[in-house]
Ligand SMILES: [Zn+2]
């Protein structure tokens with residue numbers, strides 16, 4: 473897949489106009505990096521300078537293919553193949569694989585926070601790019617019949633004004649036209665903010681929180697499910713369970729970030 477740029481006259485004019493516009497905007501409305509405070513001169517990461525954005529810790533191999541978490545690095549050893557972690561071996565998982573781009577820490581955590589809680593919708597574009605760069609080497613996007621997002625309860629959508637996962641999904645679809653986004657899942661149970669809950673409580677609360685939309689045809693389909701952050705994986709696992717129960721042949725999960733392993 474290539475975003476090869478063609479340097480035709482109109483695109484050059486657009487680029488120059490864009491630069492002039494950006495220059496003027498920077499002059500009158502200077503933007504500063506949310507992490508280090510330096511003045512931002514390019515808009516590619518919206519609220520972060522290039523240097524801070526480049527500190528985002530990407531998920532590296534070896535990792536667990538079932539939860540997407542990297543295993544701790546073994547300094548001095550040859551790279552080893554991905555293998556399932558002990559947590560995943562011990563529980564019932566409904567998704568077939570999980571692919572996350574980065575670790576939920578520092579700049580990536582801050583960027584997701586801006587999108588989720590500060591109404592900074594523009595950050596969806598660089599986040600989607602990060603996700604795509606992180607996972608596209610290991611995925612065949614054209615092989616999925618259905619692309620779904622983890623839905624928010626309508627109360628949350630009302631409160632926030634949008635579903636942040638959908639914003640990421642729309643951006644992904646612009647880069648990957650093969651993805652067929654469908655509102656196949658609904659959230660029928662509102663749950664309190666998860667950040668303060670323990671893993672066990674999360675699993676219990678999320679149970680039966682989702683339904684497959686009545687008009688969605690999932691039977692025998694290969695489904696790609698998108699979430700923003702995977703903390704315990706309880707939410708995406710519950711979505712995958714509902715999709716599998718509705719007859720999905722396979723469910724793979726992609727996410728912007730995954731929480732670091734606690735060990
Ligand atoms: Zn910075």
Ligand SMILES: [Zn+2]
Nearest residue numbers: 536539557560
């Ligand atoms: Zn695992």
